[in-house]
Amino acid sequence: EIRDQMIAAMNNEPSPTANNGPLAGKQLLITAGPTREAIDPVRYISNHSSGKMGFALAEAARLAGAMVTLVAGPVALQAHSDIKRIDVVSAEQMLKAVMSQVDKADVFISVAAVSDYRLTEVMDQKIKKNSTEMTLTLVRNPDILKSVADLPNRPFVVGFAAETENVEVHARGKLEKKALDMIAANHVGQADNPVFSSDTNALDVYWPADNGHEHIPSATKQSVAHSLLDIIGQQMSARKTT
Amino acid sequence: EIRDQMIAAMNNEPSPTANNGPLAGKQLLITAGPTREAIDPVRYISNHSSGKMGFALAEAARLAGAMVTLVAGPVALQAHSDIKRIDVVSAEQMLKAVMSQVDKADVFISVAAVSDYRLTEVMDQKIKKNSTEMTLTLVRNPDILKSVADLPNRPFVVGFAAETENVEVHARGKLEKKALDMIAANHVGQADNPVFSSDTNALDVYWPADNGHEHIPSATKQSVAHSLLDIIGQQMSARKTT
Numbered sequence: 001e002i003r004d005q006m007i008a009a010m011n012n013e014p015s016p017t018a019n020n021g022p023l024a025g026k027q028l029l030i031t032a033g034p035t036r037e038a039i040d041p042v043r044y045i046s047n048h049s050s051g052k053m054g055f056a057l058a059e060a061a062r063l064a065g066a067m068v069t070l071v072a073g074p075v076a077l078q079a080h081s082d083i084k085r086i087d088v089v090s091a092e093q094m095l096k097a098v099m100s101q102v103d104k105a106d107v108f109i110s111v112a113a114v115s116d117y118r119l120t121e122v123m124d125q126k127i128k129k130n131s132t133e134m135t136l137t138l139v140r141n142p143d144i145l146k147s148v149a150d151l152p153n154r155p156f157v158v159g160f161a162a163e164t165e166n167v168e169v170h171a172r173g174k175l176e177k178k179a180l181d182m183i184a185a186n187h188v189g190q191a192d193n194p195v196f197s198s199d200t201n202a203l204d205v206y207w208p209a210d211n212g213h214e215h216i217p218s219a220t221k222q223s224v225a226h227s228l229l230d231i232i233g234q235q236m237s238a239r240k241t242t
Numbered sequence: 243e244i245r246d247q248m249i250a251a252m253n254n255e256p257s258p259t260a261n262n263g264p265l266a267g268k269q270l271l272i273t274a275g276p277t278r279e280a281i282d283p284v285r286y287i288s289n290h291s292s293g294k295m296g297f298a299l300a301e302a303a304r305l306a307g308a309m310v311t312l313v314a315g316p317v318a319l320q321a322h323s324d325i326k327r328i329d330v331v332s333a334e335q336m337l338k339a340v341m342s343q344v345d346k347a348d349v350f351i352s353v354a355a356v357s358d359y360r361l362t363e364v365m366d367q368k369i370k371k372n373s374t375e376m377t378l379t380l381v382r383n384p385d386i387l388k389s390v391a392d393l394p395n396r397p398f399v400v401g402f403a404a405e406t407e408n409v410e411v412h413a414r415g416k417l418e419k420k421a422l423d424m425i426a427a428n429h430v431g432q433a434d435n436p437v438f439s440s441d442t443n444a445l446d447v448y449w450p451a452d453n454g455h456e457h458i459p460s461a462t463k464q465s466v467a468h469s470l471l472d473i474i475g476q477q478m479s480a481r482k483t484t
Contacts, residue, residue, distance in 0.1 A: 043289045117376050134359050138376040164283055
């Protein structure tokens with residue numbers, strides 16, 4: 001526990017190499033938190049994302065000397081005043097915010113748990129509960145990660161995947177299908193899995209070159225964020241020299 | 243603003259009559275916050291209830307000398323240690339908790355914004371987004387308020403109604419249909435209405451005798467809670483003497 005506290009203390013201070021590491025001076029665009037899709041003025045569909053991993057990455061990137069823009073869904077978290085924060089609610093709002101900021105980004109990290117579907121029609125009035133059954137018809141939301149990956153002059157694109165089974169197969173599938181530069185996968189297990197509200201996390205990181213893979217063992221989200229940024233920095237540098 | 247602060251300060255202290263008011267020594271059972279209905283391990287349906295009104299009522303009741311049990315959905319709020327708090331997630335869990343506590347209750351106040359519907363089937367695995375459309379089939383949740391009102395030896399039953407239109411008609415309809423002793427109605431207006439996250443609120447309170455109605459003007463939720471408890475105490479006393 002003392003060791004954890006020491007690591008946490010270390011992680012909260014910029015390292016001596018902050019200003020000459022591979023991310024120093026880079027523009028990082030990060031999404032975090034859930035999105036909410038309105039059913040009516042009262043009800044919505046959302047997910048268990050707390051935003052902690054995305055906020056930890058934004059903070060770690062700031063400490064690594066990057067200039068950070070954070071597009072955040074509805075979460076109860078604070079960001080450092082040097083981080084440019086844009087608050088959104090729905091997936092469509094998040095897409096719009098990302099697209100307005102992506103031109104200047106060197107790296108895009110999509111950590112937000114974007115609602116995959118939204119209601120075909122949002123009710124103006126609260127739905128009355130007259131019937132014993134109700135059917136909600138949902139349509140796919142825009143795929144923000146793919147929208148960025150499809151841009152002609154795209155940044156280095158990192159996706160996140162929360163998988164309940166066959167983590168590597170699903171993560172590599174997403175990596176290829178969306179032509180990402182890197183993907184970081186959580187194994188979220190069952191309904192009571194604590195990843196979402198937890199302060200700790202473990203990640204498996206995959207990238208295309210040489211079937212690249214690195215495992216970041218369970219640690220504080222702050223510590224995991226630093227490790228992931230190190231891997232991103234390494235792969236960006238490796239790419240430049242090839 | 244100074245006046246508001248003074249009122250708030252006054253409201254946070256027990257009044258001199260705390261121990262001989264109509265609620266002193268009474269058992270109050272209060273529900274608060276939203277409930278969440280799982281779609282799969284990651285996604286859920288919920289609503290914008292912050293729990294602030296229910297928590298304010300629990301605290302005001304404590305200050306009025308009542309013994310308070312608070313059944314709370316997922317919210318980021320603290321309750322006084324003298325309040326017996328039971329945390330739940332879904333409507334079915336909330337019903338179970340309420341039914342386990344209701345026998346000893348003198349007053350039941352249903353402030354929680356209980357999800358009216360839940361999924362017919364909760365997925366064990368995260369739903370894959372293969373199709374462009376998705377249909378969710380929902381069934382009605384148990385009606386916790388009506389379940390309590392239907393009990394043979396029921397407490398004094400107070401409901402809450404969040405209405406977007408025709409507030410009095412809908413509120414009185416609910417009062418009659420569920421045979422409540424009292425109903426407190428919010429006018430939540432449109433999608434961007436601040437009632438849910440707001441620290442202030444206004445209520446219209448209706449009860450059956452003499453078509454009773456009292457308006458509690460917009461004030462802090464603490465202040466509104468005290469006013470509502472006063473009305474509850476008055477109506478309970480009035481009933482005893484008739």
